[in-house]
Amino acid sequence: MVSNEQTITCHFCFETFEIDLGIDQNFSGHNTEIFDCEVCCNPNKIDTEIYDGEVNSLTVSDGNE
Numbered sequence: 353m354v355s356n357e358q359t360i361t362c363h364f365c366f367e368t369f370e371i372d373l374g375i376d377q378n379f380s381g382h383n384t385e386i387f388d389c390e391v392c393c394n395p396n397k398i399d400t401e402i403y404d405g406e407v408n409s410l411t412v413s414d415g416n417e
């Protein structure tokens with residue numbers, strides 16, 4: 353496991369906070385995880401496309417759905 357920190361903007365309050373995806377160094381594929389906002393505590397659904405442990409794209413959406 354490598355630390356893979358990303359700064360995201362909350363879907364609800366638009367504050368930024370850091371998340372640690374904790375993805376494997378050699379992982380390639382799609383990852384979906386819920387992170388609660390550090391500011392407003394609402395659930396943000398984080399969709400990432402990962403290639404060789406590097407985040408290629410990251411989408412933040414409503415984790416309540």
Ligand SMILES: [Zn+2]
Pocket residue numbers: 362363364365366367389390391392393394
């Ligand atoms: Zn928030």
